[in-house]
Amino acid sequence: MGLLVTAARRARGVARLAISKDASSRYMSGLPPPYTPGDTRKGISVVGAGRMGMIRAEGIIANPGTRLVSVVDPDREKATALAESSNVPAFWSLEDALTDPSCDAVWIAGPTPFHLDCIRLAANAGKAVAVEKPVAGSVEEIVQAHAICRDNDVPLYCSFQRRTDRTYEQLAAAVRKGAVGAVRSVHAIFRDHPVPSIEFLKQGGDIFHDLAPHDCDFVCFSLGLGEPNEVYATARSFLPQLEEAGVKDSAHCLFTFPSGAVFTLEMTRCSAYGYDNRIEVMGEKGMLSLGNPPSSGLEFFDSTGCSTSPPEHSFPQRFREAYAMEVGAFEEVLRGNSEPLVTCHDSCRTTHMAERASVSASSDRPVAISFDGIMSGYAS
Secondary structure (H helix, E strand, O other), X not given: OOOOOOHHHHHHHHHHHHHHHHHHHHHHOOOOOOOOOOOOOEEEEEEOOOHHHHHHHHHHHHOOOEEEEEEEOOOHHHHHHHHXXXXXXXXXXXXXXXXXXXXXXXXXXXXXXXXXXXXXXXXHOOOEEEEEOOOOOOHHHHHHHHHHHHHOOOOEEEEOHHHHOHHHHHHHHHHHOOOOOOEEEEEEEEXXXXXXXXXXXXXXXXXXXXXXXXXXXXXXXXXXOOOOOEEEEEEEOOOHHHHHHOOOOEEEEEEEOOOOOEEEEEEEOOOOOOOEEEEEEEEOOEEXXXXXXXXXXXXXXXXXXXXXXXXXXXXXXXXXXXXXXXXXXXXXXXXXXXXXXXXXXXXHHHXXXXXXXXXXXXXXXXXXXXXXXXXXXXXX
């Protein structure tokens, strides 16, 4: 399938988006397309009723080839609210949801510490698995997760939405075609908005493991830089509650590659003006830059100057199309038409980079990065 989403898949994604307004209205009113005998849509249960669970539920309903069959969350209030708005059953345990014969797959959108257990339950029940990045909390657990799915002959699809985002695809394609020549430096900005709940940040919101993997995957895989050999990182907490819990809300990383290229990454949880994701790629022949799409095209001019619309509010708005494309990509996997975009090695690489960056920040020194043996025990 190649490194980028194919034109055919892009066309299918656009078709899905064309009907998403109507589908979204059905979602909001709790009226997804009804099930009828002979329905060929793939049944998917969403695990986790938080922000990502809501996004995935809406996307599954909006996609014409998939059907939301249930919502699972131990928080009964959250599970019931999302299930009722989607007109599907709510379950408090994944084991109960997996007994539904119309469930072909699960989409795990809960906290990272619970990913591996959910993957194991679903795979052992013969259900395909989609999971938000990271696949699990450590390289060792990621390898376990992929091995479990392999041994049960079910696919494991990991979400890295930059791989299906149209603008990031365009940037990667230009780099691969040699627009800037040999890449010398990449600089990415990831400023989150609004600040996630303190509960989320304490439970699974480590800035290195939660934010950094997105751009690490894009730089290493989509831009083709390969694997870095060293990182120097710094981090701190500006929020007192996180400082007490030992959770960092801001960080800077500098990765160096064998080619001599450098990748710098700036991250914070505390953007005051909107969701800010930008990236620049500088090479021997020029520079490519990807900015923030504005929340609207409105501009205002008067005698004092001009003003433009702010960036999108947060990631559900910024990556809405990419999330829709991911559901379509997972459907293709379920139908046996394609393999998951992200491999076990891809997931291990980004998590290993995050772990080494965290070590660097804790020790206040550069640390070497070696990928030898990180997938020990798993043949990709």
